[in-house]
Amino acid sequence: MSTTELEARVRDALSGVLDPEIRRPLTELDMIRSVTVAAAGDGAGPDGAHVTVGVDLTVAGCPMKSTLVRDVTTATEAVEGVASAAVELGVMTAEQRQGLRSKLRGGAGDPVIPFAQPGSLTKVFAVASGKGGVGKSSVTANLAAAMAADGLSVGVVDADIYGFSIPRMLGVDRQPTRVDSMLLPPIAHGVKVVSIGMFVPSGQPVVWRGPMLHRALEQFLADVFWGDLDVLLLDLPPGTGDIAISVAQLLPSSEILVVTTPQAAAAEVAERAGSVATQTSQGVVGVVENMSWLTQPDGSRLELFGSGGGEQVAARLTDAVGTDVPLLGQVPLDVAVREGGDSGTPVVLTDPEAPGARVLRDVARGLAGRRRGLAGRRLDVTPVS
Secondary structure, three states: OOHHHHHHHHHHHHOOOEOOOOOOEOOOOOOEEEEEEOOOOOOOEOOEEEEEEEEEEOOOOOOOHHHHHHHHHHHHHOOOOEEEEEEEEEEOOHHHHHHHHHHHOOOOOOOOOHHHOOOOOOEEEEEEOOOOOOOHHHHHHHHHHHHHHOOOOEEEEEOOOOOOOHHHHHOOOOOOEEEOOEEEOOEEOOEEEEEHHHOOOOOOOOOOOHHHHHHHHHHHHHOEOOOOOOEEEEEOOOOOOHHHHHHHHHOOOOEEEEEEOOOHHHHHHHHHHHHOHHHHOOEEEEEEEEOOOEEOOOOOEEOOOOOOHHHHHHHHHHHHHOOOOOEEEEEOOOHHHHHHHHHOOOHHHHOOOOHHHHHHHHHHHHHHOOOOOOOOOOOOOOOOO
16 A cells, blocks of 8 residues: 555544544644654554654643544554554644634634524523522533433533532533634533633632623623534523523523422512513523422422422413413432532433433423524515515
8 A cells, every 4th residue: 555545544534533622523623734654664564554643733732632642543543554653743823723713613703603693503591590599500400411412412601600500510620722712612421511610710709790791691602612502501690680681682592491499489589580581582491390399218209398389480481471381390309419410420411210310301302302493593585565
């Protein structure tokens, strides 16, 4: 086999190696700088050639470079005629990074919010609650992990700027990789994640006013490279404040998912969070009742927080928005759900048959199966005079 033919085979094999953050082939991203096949006597062995692959990293401190080296080496050594392989790492020039950003943005130079574009097929769900402590973030993390486990491309924006908890619940412990002005989000359990908690020192509070909150959310949506997502989940802060309004402005096609507990006091406040849709023209996809009951050893249910809150919220929101707002599921109190949140691996992955996990997986599949609404999309119709 000629050197040229072997080099072509190696490049073909490398087209199947994906960048672990961008999730696109290295060859498509122009990250393969060179493929060098050693000539006889220059390192080639009796069982085949020695191949050196030059790879240009997006940034010098790329946190996934060891994964890239492993994947490139494995793919190269699997090619017939290659006995051994080595990887030489380099770094993209400013011009290369600019070309990469343009390519990832579809040729657009300036960042835009992809989910607000008319052609977007991503389903966007804003997970809201009237008050804190009802398990909204836990529901968000588990829904995201369940959808990803079912093969969907999923992203999560932790929009709870003051009370961020998504990084812990999904086990993310590093910052996004910065390619100049573009951020590549960390991926945990197949879910792309971004949160202000990735940029704030441990224990330090975020003390921002409304305009800064809006700008942070806008950057999370526009400056982060999300790729082609099937579903985007936003974990909203409790209540009906600045972030809820900003989500409606920046993502007019988003739908609200309301989380409540059975307690009447919590249900009344949760109803207000869903009623925001009447003023923002968003849809309300449904209600999830969390902490519905505690199953006793004898199989009976202990309703620690009362009962009926989820049904009450669903019924009242149906009247308020004028469309059917279903109760999508009732999640029982389950120690495994709490343990999954603390460990960074959601219960839908660690114990998918646990009572809480089964409900959350059913809710996730129901949401994933919904059709993307027509709000903000171009319709191929022509008015007739």
